[in-house]
Amino acid sequence: MKSLVFGLLACVAAPFAFTSPATDSLLEYYQRDSQVQASISEGKQLWFKSQFINGQERSCTTCHGLDLTLTGKHQRTMKLIEPMSLKVNNKRYMNEKKIEKWFKRNCKWAWGRECTSQEKSDILMFLLAE
Amino acid sequence: MRGFCSSSVFIISLLFISGSAGADEPETLWGWLIDFSRAKEVKPVSNLSYQEECGACHFAYPPGLLIEASWRQLLTEKALEDHFGENAELDSEMLNELRSYVFQRTADKSYSKRARKIAYASQGQSDLLRITDVPYIKRKHHEIPDELISGNDKVRLLSQCNTCHTKAEQGDFDDDSVWIPDYGIWNK
Numbered sequence: 001m002k003s004l005v006f007g008l009l010a011c012v013a014a015p016f017a018f019t020s021p022a023t024d025s026l027l028e029y030y031q032r033d034s035q036v037q038a039s040i041s042e043g044k045q046l047w048f049k050s051q052f053i054n055g056q057e058r059s060c061t062t063c064h065g066l067d068l069t070l071t072g073k074h075q076r077t078m079k080l081i082e083p084m085s086l087k088v089n090n091k092r093y094m095n096e097k098k099i100e101k102w103f104k105r106n107c108k109w110a111w112g113r114e115c116t117s118q119e120k121s122d123i124l125m126f127l128l129a130e
Numbered sequence: 131m132r133g134f135c136s137s138s139v140f141i142i143s144l145l146f147i148s149g150s151a152g153a154d155e156p157e158t159l160w161g162w163l164i165d166f167s168r169a170k171e172v173k174p175v176s177n178l179s180y181q182e183e184c185g186a187c188h189f190a191y192p193p194g195l196l197i198e199a200s201w202r203q204l205l206t207e208k209a210l211e212d213h214f215g216e217n218a219e220l221d222s223e224m225l226n227e228l229r230s231y232v233f234q235r236t237a238d239k240s241y242s243k244r245a246r247k248i249a250y251a252s253q254g255q256s257d258l259l260r261i262t263d264v265p266y267i268k269r270k271h272h273e274i275p276d277e278l279i280s281g282n283d284k285v286r287l288l289s290q291c292n293t294c295h296t297k298a299e300q301g302d303f304d305d306d307s308v309w310i311p312d313y314g315i316w317n318k
Binding site for chain 1 (some may be wrong): 186189218226284289
């Protein structure tokens with residue numbers, strides 16, 4: 001019985017394997033008045049979604065690259081950006097303020113508007129799972 | 131006499147210790163006089179928050195590369211909302227920390243030879259927002275052809291100092307340590 005409970009717990013916990021106190025509380029905050037569960041697959045679609053902004057096709061991958069385990073490159077300055085995947089970069093997603101700050105800047109940059117809480121929780125789930 | 135000697139040795143060594151009390155302290159005339167290693171080049175960035183916030187999109191420029199009047203225009207809440215077309219907003223607590231770090235170490239407050247040249251070249255130009263617009267810096271790069279900068283995917287912008295200046299992180303911009311990506315050493 002005990003092992004069954006643990007097994008179940010492990011299954012539930014598996015997709016959340018990589019989390020930090022910062023992402024836990026952010027996810028809770030984003031989801032506070034949402035009926036919809038955060039979804040990794042929605043997050044994935046949003047991450048790769050591209051839009052025309054200022055005559056340019058832009059998406060999150062414009063700077064972070066298509067493979068989250070590789071180094072990205074700031075599209076304007078060419079400065080290298082450390083990989084987004086926690087599997088190769090354990091410094092990621094440790095600070096709520098930092099995550100919120102970059103969501104704000106980058107959503108505006110890539111989509112011309114701020115992201116909604118639902119979008120942010122989907123994307124964060126995706127990023128944590130990759 | 132012996133007492134005098136040993137106490138002056140003591141005082142002098144104290145001064146040395148205080149003069150080199152760490153790259154963290156703002157510069158003083160005395161510090162400059164006794165600190166031979168830094169007399170020439172710009173002080174490297176010594177503040178972690180500055181390094182992190184202002185080094186995210188580009189090389190974190192040492193405060194000694196611009197005069198105070200320039201930094202004061204760059205580092206306001208309003209200015210950072212539209213920072214050369216990017217959103218570089220900061221909360222006011224962070225902004226205050228960065229302002230006090232930077233304003234104490236601007237080119238016109240530095241004794242290094244490099245910073246003095248920048249300060250001198252920036253005199254009376256209160257609207258300089260770019261290091262790359264400081265006449266001294268412009269002149270130094272005047273002869274480098276465009277294809278090595280804008281035409282070079284690993285550089286793209288002259289503002290990416292550290293792509294060519296291999297010791298930029300240490301504040302060292304001497305032409306001896308320049309290595310242009312996909313080109314190499316610059317011998318004009």
